């Protein structure tokens with residue numbers, strides 16, 4: 565009989581809906597023991613170790629000092645960590661154990677928090693779990709239904725607006741070579757459509773808000789999303805017409821649903837709630853009526869199609885100064901790139 569794997573000893577609450585098991589080509593991972601309904605909590609965890617931010621070179625002494633303050637039990641748990649679940653790969657350096665299993669808690673001044681259980685979940689670009697935190701406590705929940713036996717994954721970075729090539733580039737910088745991901749493995753229909761959908765989602769976000777979610781990290785010209793310089797400047801400086809914002813929100817919901825991300829933003833209210841609030845901002849009674857009719861449609865695609873009836877209607881609360889013809893150019897392009 566093979567010797568027991570050290571991960572088998574990692575303490576996981578009995579009522580946790582998942583178990584740790586080998587995950588083909590990804591070391592070990594976490595798999596659902598039962599069906600988990602969308603919105604259900606998956607795990608709550610406190611950090612085992614909190615280490616002040618430091619340079620990689622200095623980290624060994626700093627992490628070692630923090631580890632030395634652990635009680636016997638926690639030190640033993642720390643010692644069970646293995647490089648990507650390989651039982652033979654015990655860490656030589658404390659800093660490497662930390663750097664493979666830490667989470668950055670943005671609000672905290674000490675960014676390196678080691679969570680033994682949450683760091684056993686593998687990455688996916690089409691994940692089913694979201695990890696949030698309340699100060700230093702991590703809390704994860706299912707943002708879509710998860711079937712018993714399915715691997716539970718989360719996205720290590722914000723990746724909704726990135727194409728597979730962009731994601732690959734970023735993850736490889738962290739030595740993560742994504743396997744078994746239907747949005748990344750080239751040549752399958754989901755992957756090809758996924759790239760177009762994510763590019764469109766990014767463009768729609770820019771149209772709605774004037775902010776390009778990728779421009780923060782990349783130079784504006786590296787992965788341009790809007791090629792028309794005048795249009796780009798107009799959107800960045802001015803508000804778009806209300807009808808267009810509404811249509812863009814609905815098309816974004818269609819695309820997010822296809823990508824499996826519709827439940828992802830539930831922490832800030834459901835898409836339905838946000839759209840209802842949006843309807844309240846319309847100033848023309850007739851437009852409100854059309855918008856309510858739009859939201860009563862069964863599917864996101866039907867809602868989007870009905871919303872297109874608002875196309876070009878200037879609302880009483882509209883303060884858009886962006887000239888019309890641009891939008892006439894854009895919508896057909898959007899519609900051509902995506903089939904429901």
Ligand SMILES: C[S@@+](CC[C@H](N)C(=O)[O-])C[C@H]1O[C@@H](n2cnc3c(N)ncnc32)[C@H](O)[C@@H]1O
Nearest residue numbers: 590591592648649683684685686687741742743
């Ligand atoms: C935080 S650990 C995740 C748990 C790890 N698999 C284990 O057995 O302990 C991160 C490491 O898991 C591996 N990994 C995570 N997601 C992966 C994926 N989608 N494809 C391939 N490897 C993945 C990478 O080696 C990465 O450095």
